[in-house]
Amino acid sequence: MKASLVCSLLVCVLLATGPSGAVLPQYRIMGVGVANSIALSINDAGQVVGAMGSQAFLWDSTNGARDLGPLGGYGGEAWSVNNSGQVAGRFYTAEGIYRAFVWDGTQGMQDLGTLGGLCSWSYGINDYGQATGVSELLGSGIRAFVWDGLNGMQDIGTLGGRDSEGFAINNSGQIVGRADTATGESHAFIWSSATGTRDLGTLGQPSSTAYGINNLGQVAGASYTPSGWIRAFLCDDINPMQDLGALEDEWSEAAGINDYGQVVGWSRIAGVGDHAFIWQDGIMRDLNQLIPGGSGWTLHNAVDINNHGRIAGIATNPMGQLEGFVLTLVPEPSGLLALACGLGGVGMMWRRRG
Numbered sequence: 291m292k293a294s295l296v297c298s299l300l301v302c303v304l305l306a307t308g309p310s311g312a313v314l315p316q317y318r319i320m321g322v323g324v325a326n327s328i329a330l331s332i333n334d335a336g337q338v339v340g341a342m343g344s345q346a347f348l349w350d351s352t353n354g355a356r357d358l359g360p361l362g363g364y365g366g367e368a369w370s371v372n373n374s375g376q377v378a379g380r381f382y383t384a385e386g387i388y389r390a391f392v393w394d395g396t397q398g399m400q401d402l403g404t405l406g407g408l409c410s411w412s413y414g415i416n417d418y419g420q421a422t423g424v425s426e427l428l429g430s431g432i433r434a435f436v437w438d439g440l441n442g443m444q445d446i447g448t449l450g451g452r453d454s455e456g457f458a459i460n461n462s463g464q465i466v467g468r469a470d471t472a473t474g475e476s477h478a479f480i481w482s483s484a485t486g487t488r489d490l491g492t493l494g495q496p497s498s499t500a501y502g503i504n505n506l507g508q509v510a511g512a513s514y515t516p517s518g519w520i521r522a523f524l525c526d527d528i529n530p531m532q533d534l535g536a537l538e539d540e541w542s543e544a545a546g547i548n549d550y551g552q553v554v555g556w557s558r559i560a561g562v563g564d565h566a567f568i569w570q571d572g573i574m575r576d577l578n579q580l581i582p583g584g585s586g587w588t589l590h591n592a593v594d595i596n597n598h599g600r601i602a603g604i605a606t607n608p609m610g611q612l613e614g615f616v617l618t619l620v621p622e623p624s625g626l627l628a629l630a631c632g633l634g635g636v637g638m639m640w641r642r643r644g
Contacts, residue, residue, distance in 0.1 A: 315568075315599070317617040319581050319589075321607055322349045329614025331370045331594045332602035339368035339377050340602075340614045346379050346393075349614075358393050366391070370414045370421075370458075378415035378423070390423050390437070402437050405445050412437070414458040414465075422446075422456035422465045434467050434481070446481045449489050454479070458503050466490075466500035466509050478511050478523075493521055493531055502547045502594075510544035510553045522555050522569070534569050537576050542567070546594035554592035554601055566592035566603050577601070577617065589615065598622075 322329055327342040329349070338349040344365030346358040358368060358377065366381035366388070377393040381401075390402040390412035404410045407426025415421045421437040427445075434456035437443045448454040451470025459465045465481040471489070478490040478500035490509065492498040498513035508526045515521050515533065522534040522544035534553065536542040542557035553569040557576075566577040566589035577589045586608025593603045601617040 314575070315580055316620045317577070317581050317601070318620050319585060319587055319605075320351065320616045320618070321587075321605075322347070322355050322614040322616070324355050325607070325609070325611040325613060327355070327612065327614045328604045329593065329602040329616065330368065332596050332600055332616065333371045333373045333375070334596045334598060335373065335375075336596070336598075336600055336616070337371050337375060338602050338614065338616055339371040339379070341367040342614075344382075346377070346381070348375070348377060351616075358399065368393070369412065372415045372417045372419070374417060374419075376415055376419055378412035378421045380411040380423075390421070390425070390443075392419070392421055392437075403443050405433055405435060405443060407432075410435070410443070413456065416459045416461050416463070418461065418463075420459055420463055422459040422467070424455040424467075434465065434469065436463070436465060436481075436483075447487050449477055449479055449487060451476075454487075456481070457499070457501050460503045460505050460507070462505065462507070464503055464507060466503045466511070468499040478509070478513065480507075480509060490525060491531055493523060493533055498523070498531075501543070501545050502553075504547045504549045504551070506549060506551075508547055508551055510547040510555070512543035512555075522553065522557070522574075524551075524553060524569075535574050537565055537567060537574060542574070544569070545592065548595045548597050548599075550597065552595055552599065554595045554603070556591040556603075564590045566590060566601075566605075568592065568595070568601065581617070587615065589617075592617075 324342040329338050329340040332338045346366045346368035347355040349355040364382035368377045368379040370378045380388045387408045390410040391399045393399045405425040406428030410425035412421045412423035431452045433445045434454040435443045449469040450472030454469035456465045456467040469479045475496035478498040479487050481487045493513040494516040495514035500509045500511035502510040520541050522542040523531040525531045537557040544553045544555040546554045556564045567574050588606045591604040595601045599619045605615045607613040
């Protein structure tokens with residue numbers, strides 16, 4: 291896809307000040323240039339992966355969206371991209387089943403196989419090429435896996451129940467996801483080769499899922515609460531699950547977290563629908579209020595955030611079509627100077643709490 295097809299609103303906006311006097315981040319928005327697309331992951335180079343229609347793509351601001359090409363001939367989705375440009379996802383075969391893949395610019399797509407069943411799906415890949423996801427077992431059940439080029443796909447178990455799914459993996463090889471317990475509940479977990487699978491608990495009800503983990507071991511996800519709402523959470527080895535709140539007093543889910551503890555996700559607004567958010571400094575903010583007014587975009591889901599503060603997700607574009615988006619801070623910080631814009635101190639302070 292030519293770069294000229296990328297829909298870009300390169301509008302320079304001065305930093306705004308909130309009611310409390312705090313400096314609020316402002317973003318410019320760029321679409322991936324393809325209607326009916328979703329953006330699911332962004333690396334530190336700003337490369338984005340996702341799906342356009344039924345095809346997995348890799349996008350950057352210079353070259354636009356590149357079709358990764360189906361290994362099985364019937365499309366797929368790209369769910370994660372690491373800082374080397376390796377991509378993890380799933381592709382569809384002629385028989386109508388789906389299989390986990392890892393792709394790179396040299397080898398193309400590689401089928402990761404399964405744990406004995408027909409189908410598998412890769413959700414995450416770290417900078418060392420280790421991947422995680424879920425595979426069907428022979429007979430019944432599904433399991434979270436860890437995969438690498440030397441050892442292949444390995445079952446990482448559950449919390450005592452039948453099923454588990456792995457959604458993200460950091461550079462220490464820690465995996466997070468959700469797993470069944472012996473009592474039939476489904477809880478967020480963290481796994482490592484040294485400690486095995488550990489239950490992260492819930493926010494008070496018997497269901498939670500971890501969707502993201504950074505390189506410091508902070509985990510973001512969602513859990514049911516005693517009020518009946520689903521709420522975004524943050525936790526680590528020291529701090530138990532913290533309810534991150536919602537844009538209104540309803541529902542939220544956290545999908546991604548960077549190494550500065552910034553969390554992104556989506557929250558439901560009554561009578562409006564899902565709006566993308568960023569959580570930092572203990573405050574959840576609607577990303578729709580941090581882009582140029584009158585842009586015509588509605589940001590529904592923020593799925594990932596990199597260490598430069600760039601955010602990828604899913605929106606409705608000015609033409610009323612679903613389209614993947616990328617948000618970039620204005621002015622854009624150089625290197626990892628997002629801290630200077632107030633975009634990271636929260637992670638460091640939160641980790642030291644207690």
